[in-house]
Every structure is written in structure tokens, then in C-alpha cells.
Amino acid sequence: MTYDQALTFFGSPGAIGAALGVTRSRVSQCRSAGGFSYPMQCVLEKESGGELCANREDDPVRAVKDSPA
Numbered sequence: 001m002t003y004d005q006a007l008t009f010f011g012s013p014g015a016i017g018a019a020l021g022v023t024r025s026r027v028s029q030c031r032s033a034g035g036f037s038y039p040m041q042c043v044l045e046k047e048s049g050g051e052l053c054a055n056r057e058d059d060p061v062r063a064v065k066d067s068p069a
Contacts, residue, residue: 001052003035006044009052019047034060 010016013027020027020043030036036044041054056062 001036001041001044001055002058003031005052006036009048010044016044019044037061 038059
């Protein structure tokens with residue numbers, strides 16, 4: 001899932017942080033990094049009751065690893 005998908009579902013960075021058990025500052029760091037790690041996405045998927053779907057392709061660390069050199 002993308003940051004924007006999570007934001008649309010939860011409604012605010014604070015609500016995302018509450019679902020993840022992290023601060024708003026950490027959520028902001030995720031936004032700046034390009035999204036949520038896959039493990040964080042899995043937590044958000046569970047907290048959304050399956051409305052959001054974790055996707056390894058949306059993990060910003062994976063995107064960096066998969067980019068051409």
C-alpha cells in the first residue's frame with residue numbers, strides 16, 4: 001500500500017501512527033522515505049481489517065534495491 005492509501009483510510013498521520021504504535025514524527029519520516037516498510041504495511045493491513053493490502057512492491061527500501069544502477 002502507498003502512503004496515500006493509508007492516509008485516505010485512516011484519515012490522518014496521527015491515526016496511522018496510533019494504528020502502528022509509533023509517533024506522528026515516525027509517520028512523517030515514512031512519508032519522506034517514500035512509504036511504509038513491508039512489516040509496517042502488514043500491521044496497517046491488519047488494523048484496517050483487510051481494507052488495505054500490504055504490497056512488497058510499495059516498500060521504499062525494496063524500490064531502492066530494485067532500481068537500475
